[in-house]
Amino acid sequence: xxxxxxxxxxxxxxxxxxxxxxxxxxxxxxxxxxxxxxxxxxxxxxxxxxxxxxxxxxxxxxxxxxxxxxxxxxxxxxxxxxxxxxxxxxxxxxxxxxxxxxxxxxxxxxxxxxxxxxxxxxxxxxxxxxxxxxxxxxxxxxxxxxxxxxxxxxxxxxxxxxxxxxxxxxxxx
Amino acid sequence: xxxxxxxxxxxxxxxxxxxxxxxxxxxxxxxxxxxxxxxxxxxxxxxxxxxxxxxxxxxxxxxxxxxxxxxxxxxxxxxxxxxxxxxxxxxxxxxxxxxxxxxxxxxxxxxxxxxxxxxxxxxxxxxxxxxxxxxxxxxxxxxxxxxxxxxxxxxxxxxxxxxxxxxxxxxxx
DNA sequence: CAAAGCACATGAGGCA
DNA sequence: TGCCTCATGTGCTTTG
Numbered sequence: 001x002x003x004x005x006x007x008x009x010x011x012x013x014x015x016x017x018x019x020x021x022x023x024x025x026x027x028x029x030x031x032x033x034x035x036x037x038x039x040x041x042x043x044x045x046x047x048x049x050x051x052x053x054x055x056x057x058x059x060x061x062x063x064x065x066x067x068x069x070x071x072x073x074x075x076x077x078x079x080x081x082x083x084x085x086x087x088x089x090x091x092x093x094x095x096x097x098x099x100x101x102x103x104x105x106x107x108x109x110x111x112x113x114x115x116x117x118x119x120x121x122x123x124x125x126x127x128x129x130x131x132x133x134x135x136x137x138x139x140x141x142x143x144x145x146x147x148x149x150x151x152x153x154x155x156x157x158x159x160x161x162x163x164x165x166x167x168x169x170x171x172x173x
Numbered sequence: 174x175x176x177x178x179x180x181x182x183x184x185x186x187x188x189x190x191x192x193x194x195x196x197x198x199x200x201x202x203x204x205x206x207x208x209x210x211x212x213x214x215x216x217x218x219x220x221x222x223x224x225x226x227x228x229x230x231x232x233x234x235x236x237x238x239x240x241x242x243x244x245x246x247x248x249x250x251x252x253x254x255x256x257x258x259x260x261x262x263x264x265x266x267x268x269x270x271x272x273x274x275x276x277x278x279x280x281x282x283x284x285x286x287x288x289x290x291x292x293x294x295x296x297x298x299x300x301x302x303x304x305x306x307x308x309x310x311x312x313x314x315x316x317x318x319x320x321x322x323x324x325x326x327x328x329x330x331x332x333x334x335x336x337x338x339x340x341x342x343x344x345x346x
Numbered sequence: 347c348a349a350a351g352c353a354c355a356t357g358a359g360g361c362a
Numbered sequence: 363t364g365c366c367t368c369a370t371g372t373g374c375t376t377t378g
Contacts, residue, residue, distance in 0.1 A: 044355080047355085047356080048354075050365085050366080051366090052353085052355095054255065055353070056353095057255050058258060059352090061255065061258030061259055061261075061262060062258060064258075065261060065265070068262060068266065080351060080352090081351080081352085082230050082231055088238060089234060089237050089241060092264065092268065095265065095268040095272060099268060099272055103275065103276070103279070106276065106279045107279065110282055113283060113286035113287055113290060116286075116307055116309060117286060117289050117290055120290065120293035120304055121293065123304050124296065124302075127300065127302060129296065129297075129302075131292065131296050136285055136286060217371080220350095220373095221370075221372080223349085223350075224351090224371080224372085225369085225370075227351075253367065253368090254368085255367090
């Protein structure tokens with residue numbers, strides 16, 4: 001399965017480009033020496049190139065998502081755009097849920113341990129004993145899970161995993 | 174900004190459907206009573222409908238991702254398909270990173286506190302003292318952050334957030 | 347061959 | 363007006 005293409009299709013210009021202006025409603029008459037026709041054709045080609053860039057970006061992002069998925073999950077399904085996107089939604093939900101609930105669990109556990117430490121230290125102090133002081137990581141420094149975990153989204157500056165993006169548009173302008 | 178559409182465009186059949194077979198290289202000759210032409214036309218329509226379903230699914234998934242993003246982050250950018258996908262990649266990376274590193278921090282902190290509790294209890298015991306017993310959450314039960322956090326991905330059985338999916342394909346078959 | 351996925355060109359439409 | 367995003371129809375390719 002996976003009936004799509006395996007790699008970037010390296011832009012083989014389809015029918016309309018070799019045989020321009022197929023009965024379109026707009027555009028000028030395809031005459032041999034018609035400046036309007038050439039102009040429209042160039043404009044369309046530019047538009048097509050930009051549109052292709054846009055599509056490639058979307059495609060690359062989706063593949064990036066697919067790469068980001070848990071490997072076990074991505075092994076056992078056909079990775080097309082649809083399944084990648086669905087799995088990504090599920091994965092984000094799972095990560096968010098896990099983040100909050102596990103962190104809450106850990107946090108309450110740590111708090112109980114901290115309380116226990118203080119309780120024991122009090123008992124020791126009451127009996128005139130002193131335990132060797134020990135530095136413990138301050139508990140409030142632990143990021144609270146009860147607050148929604150946010151942080152500036154790291155900038156991954158327009159990375160384009162597949163390199164043949166501009167080269168595909170080399171026929172542009 | 175955001176030059177896209179706001180809602181599902183309710184499928185207004187564009188030029189080619191009202192004016193079928195515009196100088197295509199394939200397909201039969203558009204004659205009045207050509208069974209091949211009708212057959213090809215129906216086949217194409219079916220393909221178009223299915224393709225439309227597929228695209229709607231992809232679109233809905235991307236919008237779902239956009240809904241899943243941290244709201245502050247999604248407020249301050251134009252939500253295109255491209256930006257939604259990019260932000261989703263970043264968000265997943267952020268969630269994963271936060272998950273592991275914060276969980277590791279919490280885990281080591283909890284371990285130190287647990288050690289401290291045992292240390293204090295030992296000192297008490299050596300001096301013939303006993304602290305009131307207190308049940309503490311077992312530390313090994315806390316999921317280890319050093320192991321990659323995995324869990325069966327919850328099934329969100331083919332939910333389609335936007336309802337007008339089949340209705341768009343009502344002209345099918 | 348049928349089914350499904352994908353990239354493409356193209357026109358519509360919004361926003362600066 | 364020009365730029366950008368989008369949805370659509372269509373042909374091509376791969377898988378079963």
